[in-house]
Amino acid sequence: MANRVRSIVITGNGTNCEMEMAHACRLAGSAKVDIVHISELLYGEKRLDDYHFLNLPGGFLDGDDLGSAKAGANRIIHADIKGGREKLYAQFVKFIADGKLILGVCNGFQLMVKLGLLPAFDRDYSTQTVTLTFNDSGRFEDRWVYLRINGDSPCVFTRGLEKIYLPVRNGEGKIVTKNPVILEKLHTNNHIVMQYSDENYERATMDYPDNPNGSVDAIAGICDETGRIFGLMPHPEAYLHYTNHPRWTREIMPEDGAGLSIFRNAVDFIQRNL
Amino acid sequence: MIHRIEIGFKEGIRDVLGEKTKRKIIEHLGIDVAEVDTIEVYTMEGDIVGDELGKIASGPLSDPIIQKYAIDRGLAARFDWLIEVGFRPGVTDNVGKTAREAVELLLNKKGVDVYTSRQYVLRGNITRKDAERIASGLLANELIQRYEIISGREWNPAEEVRPYVPRVTIEDNPSTEEIDLDVSDEELQEISDTRVLALTVDEIKVMRNYLHNETVLNERMKTGLNEKITDVELECLAQSWSEHCKHKIFNSIIDYEDENGSHTTTDSLFSNCIKKSTREIREDLGEDDWCLSVFVDNAGIIRFNDDYNLVFKVETHNSPSALDPYGGALTGIVGVNRDPFGTGKGSKLIFNTDVFCFASPFYKKPLPKRILHPRRIYEGVREGVEHGGNKSGIPTVNGCLVFDERYLGKPLVYCGTGGIMPARILGEATYSKEIVPGDIIIMTGGRIGKDGIHGATFSSEELHEDSPVTAVQIGDPITQKKMTDFLLIARDRNLYRTITDNGAGGLSSSVGEMATLCGGCELDLKKAPLKYAGLKPWEILISEAQERMSLAVPPENCEEFLDLAGKMNVEATILGTFTDSGKFHAYYGDDTVAYLDMEFLHDGLPRMQLNAKWIPPQHKEPDFPEPDDMGQALKDMLSRLNICSKESVVRQYDHEVQGGSVVKPLVGVANDGPSDAAVIRPILDSFEGVVVSNGICPRYSDIDTYHMAACAIDEAVRNAIAVGGSLARLAGIDNFCWCDPVESEKTPDGQYKLAQLVRANRALYDYTKAYGVPCISGKDSMKNDYIIGETKISIPPTLLFSTMGKIEDVRKAVTMDAKKSGDLVYVLGETREELGGSEWFALHGFTGNNVPKVNALKAKNLYDALTGAINKGLVASCHDCSDGGLGIALAETAFAGGLGMDVDLSRVPREGIERDDYLFFSESQSRFVATVFPKSREEFEGILAGNIIACAGKITSNKTFRVYGTNGETIVEEDINDLKKVWQKPLNF
The missing domain is CATH 3.90.650.10 (PurM-like C-terminal domain)
Structure with missing residues (x-):
């Protein structure tokens, strides 16, 4: 069957990882990859409906001025598609209902959480139950982290993966849940996809800098109960080739960067199921 | 109606900004504070009714999981002191702007103004005097911010903090003044001083003579002007003729006397050292010449491969960073971003590189007047560049920190940016610029305010007691990102003919310089979009308000260009037309407010004649014994500020965005070793790479600037070589930061300092030529002195040499x-x-x-x-x-x-x-x-x-x-x- 996977990477208003995110989709085998400025969606020139795989890249939506991705979430919830008959958010809801895939990285993840797209208990995609806030260190940091992957999570993006090494680059990467019940639910329903760990991937850690932000229970990424909606703070699109690895000059490693497998899983899933 | 919304953290949620502030109060000021909380305050003015305030507070302004809010009442409780810090009127308030946009979208109405401030809620045994010190010495920069201190004892929890609205209210009287230059020399000097023009009496006399010219006068009369100069013209000329824009010292005629008393004359160091080397290297390369555009544009351009060109520029933003480290440095980085962006047809920005020179952050002696503590400068500059670089999505790939006590008076903040552009767009080469008479002048991006007035002339003099506050701006990386997102699309559709940035001198420089490509312009200042009413025409012309580009757009493309801007939510405004009249012609509405010959504006400035005298300094030879314990000596050296790890700064800069990072600033088994240079892969499906490095060694200037410059060049080159770069394609950028080298009452040793400059330039010629590393662009900042009262601090002569080169296969790095x-x-x-x-x-x-x-x-x-x-x-x-x-x-x-x-x-x-x-x-x-x-x-x-x-x-x-x-x-x-x-x-x- 010919590849017909169509991916969209949304940009604009401070997003800045769209280029490498689109590159990742292409390398993963997506037949069509469009970087789409949000104004094109708002002007009705492009529609989410025409795609299978929605990418929300990292960056600083509106400078993260009101808290990370807050103003960005406000835009998606309240902005009308030109003509005024449809909200942009309605396109997101339909996209999810159609069983399509959404990946949010860093600022994209912050956006999803603040929209309520994650963890979306009981498929309620509009109520915020967790947040991403300032790192315990009080600073933005760029550093690579070891991540353990939860094999019991329904996440389609991490199938077959047990561990991964990726960079985090954020100032607001700490997950906080509304209350302990929410946290418990994240665990019991296997919403937790990946956790910061020690360098041997043996256990999730709260120790800085292995856990770079003090995220509760070392959570680095979560998905909804379908496993098709996934957000994470580390940047898989920043590790697509071995030369991205901070120690590639001292270790032998495969040609492809480990981050690519997350995009491959997404494209393969769409190819098989949609 | 004015309302206040206060946002704070819920019980049990960590307030890391509060914790960080507490640490700073203890470490920087030695005041033992027990607890610090922060509260964000949004003051709103506009038509807000009913439950709208609740919607705003619980919607975009607060996070329901971790934050609580209060509307029109105080949120703070149980404290000893509360310090609220907000902006002064007219200071860029990025968060306020974002909040306004969010509120307008939420309520679906326009006309709500939002101003932000922050409360620091302090607990502990702190006196009012301590609280004053915390406010003025750490939390607020009084140049741009105001603060209010409230005692916990006087605080009535039921009572809100009195709202303060920093609205700009100036009389809106956009008049143009005529200035009589037929006055005494003393009065001419006064004109220059009171207006911060940094002009000499002789320079003003050149203007006077110009106005007396019969042809000039006749033409002026036809436009309604006369023999008096307008304030618009005077300010425009002062900007264009400033040291900052005209590089008067680098272009002067210098008589140099060496240590043996023999004299040589250099007719322009720029032509005879810097440009000469590049010219000769290019001649030697012949057909293989890979330089495409050198010294003529905002940045230099070299060939990367058949399909792409690379662009590079390094700038300084020293004086503003001395006054407001955060805003100055932020503006420095987003400002230099616009240089490669506005070069040729415009380039996509692919890396930043920053070098800062500070006094020790552990400085313990009393501080001279108006100088901020070096630790405050260090952290402010670091944070400004962090926000500017990270939020723009440009990786900061390389840089360094240099420490010397003499940077106390003026820190040096070097910011460099590289870009990549397609070699051709729709078949046309992209590295050159042209304008056709009849092209439309369009300004796009931010609006014009009083911020950044006199930046060019202010940096052309030393930092003194009356250095103007308006010279400081705060950059807005997101407004700029929106603008660059838009312009890259416009570029690829070939909607504009030429682009340049609005930096020093504002429209006066950007449009003035673009107009040289066709021979004139007509500009209506009344059309320019303003942040607030009340700007005079001359202020509109020279304001350096940030995030603006000027473009020449063919008339037939105007509509499409403006439509695209509107769609992408970027402001773009037609200001006039490029002409071939030979005149710089500015209107305010129907009235002519400036009418100057292009030739006079750009070439009317007389060359300076300067004297330099080299007397080699003699220092005491050291007489300390060889250490008994070399291990300890090594440790002592490793902990020197100029040698020790800079990891804490490096980590706070995103060095991997755009996905092409190959050699990172931190390397090794634990990702913490100090890299010599950066390697990036700008095209993700290619293994061709770009190498970026720097060299700087100001300490050697105390002995001989010739060798200082040679060593800086060698350091930059060998850093590039060390990671796998090669001399086959390595381009340089020179960036001179000097102390005033013109002999005067203030600078009795000017001849020596000028000799230092001559010697550094001779080395620049010798070594760039010998290595075949041509300079493709550069910058000089010549007044890095601090003079207040009896105290004068001059920086050591400092040359930053930066290189950008090509590495054929990054896998060999x-x-x-x-x-x-x-x-x-x-x-x-x-x-x-x-x-x-x-x-x-x-x-x-x-x-x-x-x-x-x-x-x-x-x-x-x-x-x-x-x-x-x-x-x-x-x-x-x-x-x-x-x-x-x-x-x-x-x-x-x-x-x-x-x-x-x-x-x-x-x-x-x-x-x-x-x-x-x-x-x-x-x-x-x-x-x-x-x-x-x-x-x-x-x-x-x-x-x-x-x-x-x-x-x-x-x-x-x-x-x-x-x-x-x-x-x-x-x-x-x-x-x-x-x-x-x-x-x-x-x-x-």
């Missing part, structure tokens, strides 16, 4: 960390007794006289050979020897690799060195420490044959750094982790 035990340790290059100006001498309080000297011929041979060895994959690691010399390079190589090293100093190639400490810490140039796989030994030595190199040791699997002295005894035996700890400690905050 090399990092500085030792790789495997058993690898052989080579020292490449010769060590001589060259400790003048070294860190080792400085540690003992000496300068000395034997400054390092560069042998360009030997160095070039070594560099070419090393490039060959690296390309063959023979080199496991390579690290340049710079500050602290061989000892530091060896130790860093070992601990970055997490491996031990045995090294024998008796095998190190040397000349005329007797003492082991001198051999270990001499800063002779053009040297590397390289490690080589044992199996590659013969091939490596074969390729390097003819160069001075030696195998001096090997990498070991134990964690011991062991050095044998020239007499065979062990002189250093230290655990690498101890060395690393010492090296990491000083700036780890």
Whole structure:
């Protein structure tokens, strides 16, 4: 069957990882990859409906001025598609209902959480139950982290993966849940996809800098109960080739960067199921 | 109606900004505060009714999971002091702007103004005086911010803080003044001084003579002007003729007297040193010339491959950073971003590189008036560049920090940015610029305010008591990002003909300089979009308000261009037309407010004639004994500010965005070794890469700026070579930061300082030529002095030399960390007794006289050979020897690799060195420490044959750094982790 996977990477208003995110989709085998400025969606020139795989890249939506991705979430919830008959958010809801895939990285993840797209208990995609806030260190940091992957999570993006090494680059990467019940639910329903760990991937850690932000229970990424909606703070699109690895000059490693497998899983899933 | 919404954290949620503020209060000010909370305050003015305030507070302004809010009442409770810090009127409030947009979208209505402030809620045993110190010495910069202190005892919880609205209210009287220049010299000087024009009386007289010219006067009369100059014209000329824009000193005619009393005349250092070298290198390259545009545009352009060009520029933003470190540095980085962005047809920005020069953050002496503590400058600048770089999505790939007490008066903030552009767009070459008369002048991006008025002239004089507040701006990276997103699409659709940025001098410079491409312009200042009413026409013309580009758009494309801007929510405004009239013609509505001959505006300035006299300084030779404990000496050196790890700063800059990171600033087994240079891959499906490096060594200026400049160039070049770059395609950017070199009452030693400048430029010519590394652009900042009262502080003459080059295959790149035990340790290059100006001498309080000297011929041979060895994959690691010399390079190589090293100093190639400490810490140039796989030994030595190199040791699997002295005894035996700890400690905050 010919590849017909169509991916969209949304940009604009401070997003800045769209280029490498689109590159990742292409390398993963997506037949069509469009970087789409949000104004094109708002002007009705492009529609989410025409795609299978929605990418929300990292960056600083509106400078993260009101808290990370807050103003960005406000835009998606309240902005009308030109003509005024449809909200942009309605396109997101339909996209999810159609069983399509959404990946949010860093600022994209912050956006999803603040929209309520994650963890979306009981498929309620509009109520915020967790947040991403300032790192315990009080600073933005760029550093690579070891991540353990939860094999019991329904996440389609991490199938077959047990561990991964990726960079985090954020100032607001700490997950906080509304209350302990929410946290418990994240665990019991296997919403937790990946956790910061020690360098041997043996256990999730709260120790800085292995856990770079003090995220509760070392959570680095979560998905909804379908496993098709996934957000994470580390940047898989920043590790697509071995030369991205901070120690590639001292270790032998495969040609492809480990981050690519997350995009491959997404494209393969769409190819098989949609 | 005015409302206040306050947002704070819920009980049990960590307030990390509060914690960070508490640490700073304790560490910086020594005040023992127990607890600090923060509350964000949004003051709103506009038509907000009913439950709308609740919607705003619970919607975009607060996070329901962790935050709580209060509307029109105070949120703070139980405190000893509350300090609220907000902006003064007219200061850029980025958060306020975002909040306004969010509120307007939420309520679906316009006309709500939002101003932000922050409350710091303090608990602890603090006096009112302490609270004052905390407010003025740490939390608020009174130049741009105001604060209010409330005592907990006087606080009535039921009562809100009185709302303060920093609205700009100026009388809206956009009149133009005429100024009579037919007055005495004293009055002319007064005109210049009161208006911060930085013009000399002679320069104003040139304007007066111009206005007296009969033809000029007749033409002026026809437009409604007369023999008096308008304030618009005077300000416009002052900007265009400023040192900042015209580089008067670099273009002056200099009589140079050397130490033997013989004289030589240099007719423009710029033409005869910098441009000359580039011209000659290009001639030598002939058909293979890879320079495309040098010195004529906002940045230099070189060829990357057949399909792409690279663009590079480095700027400084020193004076504003002295006054407001955060805003100054933020504006510095987003400002230099617009240079490559506005070069040729415009380029996509692919890297930033920053170099900061500060006084020690641990400075303990009393501070001269109006000077901020170096730690405050350090952290403010660091944060400004963090926000500017990270939020723009441009990786900060490389940089350094330099410390010297003389940067107390003026810190140096160098910001550089590289870009990449398609070599052709729709078949047309992109590296040059043209404008056709009739093209429309469009300004796009931010609006114009009073911010940044007189930036160009202000930086053309020393920092003094009355330095204007309006010269400070705060950049807005997101407004700029929106604009660049839009313009890149407009570029690829070929909607505009030419683009340039609005930087120093504002529209006066951008439109004025663009107009030289066609021969004139007509500009209506009344059409310019303003942040608030009340600007006078001259202020509109020269305001340096940020995030603006000026474009020449063919009339037939205007509609499409403006439509695209509107769609992408970017403001774009037609301001006038480019002409071939030969005139710079500005209107305000129907009235002519400036009418100047283009030729006079750009070439009317008389050249300066200056004198330089070189008297070589003599410093005391050091007389300290060789240390008994070299291990301790090494640790002392590793903890020097100029040598120690800069990881805490590096980590806070995103160095990987855009996905092409290859050699990161931090490398090695624990990702914490100091990289020599950066390598990135700008095109993700290609292995062709870009190498970026810097060289800077101001301490050598105390001995001889000729060698200082030679060493800076050599350092930048060898850093690039060390990671796998090559001399085959390496371009340079010179960036001179000097203290005023013009002899005057204020500067009695001007002739010496000018001689220092001449010597540095001669070295620049000699060494760039010898290496074949052409300068493609540059910058100078000539007034880095501080004069208030009896105190004068001048920076050491400082040249930053930055390089950008091509690396054919990034997979061949090399990092500085030792790789495997058993690898052989080579020292490449010769060590001589060259400790003048070294860190080792400085540690003992000496300068000395034997400054390092560069042998360009030997160095070039070594560099070419090393490039060959690296390309063959023979080199496991390579690290340049710079500050602290061989000892530091060896130790860093070992601990970055997490491996031990045995090294024998008796095998190190040397000349005329007797003492082991001198051999270990001499800063002779053009040297590397390289490690080589044992199996590659013969091939490596074969390729390097003819160069001075030696195998001096090997990498070991134990964690011991062991050095044998020239007499065979062990002189250093230290655990690498101890060395690393010492090296990491000083700036780890």
